[in-house]
Amino acid sequence: MCKFWYNLFRKNKSSVTTEDNPMKKFLIVGLGNIGAEYAKTRHNIGFTILDFLAHKQDVNFETRKLGDVAIFKIKGRTFILLKPSTFMNLSGKSVVYWLSKEKIPLENLLIVTDDLNLPFGSLRLKVRGSDGGHNGLKDIQEKLNTIKYNRFRFGISDEFNIGRQVDYVLGEWEDEEISNLNERLEKSAELIKSFGLAGVNNTMNTFNGK
Numbered sequence: 001m002c003k004f005w006y007n008l009f010r011k012n013k014s015s016v017t018t019e020d021n022p023m024k025k026f027l028i029v030g031l032g033n034i035g036a037e038y039a040k041t042r043h044n045i046g047f048t049i050l051d052f053l054a055h056k057q058d059v060n061f062e063t064r065k066l067g068d069v070a071i072f073k074i075k076g077r078t079f080i081l082l083k084p085s086t087f088m089n090l091s092g093k094s095v096v097y098w099l100s101k102e103k104i105p106l107e108n109l110l111i112v113t114d115d116l117n118l119p120f121g122s123l124r125l126k127v128r129g130s131d132g133g134h135n136g137l138k139d140i141q142e143k144l145n146t147i148k149y150n151r152f153r154f155g156i157s158d159e160f161n162i163g164r165q166v167d168y169v170l171g172e173w174e175d176e177e178i179s180n181l182n183e184r185l186e187k188s189a190e191l192i193k194s195f196g197l198a199g200v201n202n203t204m205n206t207f208n209g210k
Helices: 001-007 040-054 088-101 136-142 166-167 176-198 202-206
Strands: 027-032 062-063 067-074 077-086 109-115 123-126 150-155
Touching: 001 040, 027 088, 040 067, 040 109, 040 150, 040 176, 040 202, 067 088, 067 109, 067 176, 077 088, 077 109, 077 136, 077 166, 077 176, 088 109, 088 136, 088 176, 109 176, 123 176, 150 176
Parallel strands: 027 077, 027 109, 109 150
Antiparallel strands: 062 067, 067 077, 123 150
């Protein structure tokens, strides 16, 4: 399996406070539940994608207020990766705090989350929409007081029996899924970087449905 799994508790090489032009700073928030028991579950794909991206960029997460944070820069853009330390359904407090702290405009926010309604590994970037029954998104929308924010949904499929949804989303990936996960994480990391470098519309055209 990928090396990035053991990076969860390494120290960050980067300073958390940045002084860049706010329009060139991007807050990328992965949704997940804290705790080792959740680390490899489907519902934590938001954390997993950010861990993978941080590993690829050779930066580490540092525990800060309301979350773990890692920072890297590409072509003058600053990417602030945030894994909220609240539970999934309280993610909004962390999102609002870091947007305000770093003075990042709402259009430069990207929420990374799982989606039962998409086939495994499907990628979909949207600029607005409902919470779709996702408690993390519901809390974020309530705290932001808007449905107009960027969200990147990673498909985890709905291959579960009636009444087994909770067990499914909080369950670990099957072997067949794991064998395909690394390539999907690579594509997800590319999508996030494109969001900051090429803009949301170009990124949707390039990655949605891929």
